[in-house]
Amino acid sequence: MLTTLETGLDVFFLSPGAERIPACGVCGGVPDVVRGQLGPTSFAAAMAERHGSAEVRARVVVEHDVATCPAASQPWHLKARELVREANRTASPSVRALLEADLAVVIASH
Ligand SMILES: [Zn+2]
Secondary structure, X not given: OOOOXXXXXXXXXXXXXXXXXXXXXXXXXXXXXXXXXXXXXXXXXXXXXXXOOHHHHHHHOEEEEEEEOOOOOOHHHHHHHHHHHHHHHOOOHHHHHHHHHHHHHHHHOO
């Protein structure tokens, strides 16, 4: 299954050699880190790489490390990610509390 990861939740682009690895923003797990990747690290940089001049492409293709939650493509993690997104979106503290309670149940079941 093809899974789109979300930067800042289940995937993180880090400076090369970063020692501090953030926990997964969905489940709190420890991400797997792949060091020394070369490429764009944002949507805008990816568009610039694809459509920009050679000079622009050279500036947006940068070395970086990638930290990805090993559970990111699991169905339970996708459900948990949606709960996190909804909890972050709502203006209602009571709805957020309900979503966070549901999130805790999903995470505890795995
Ligand atoms: Zn996770």
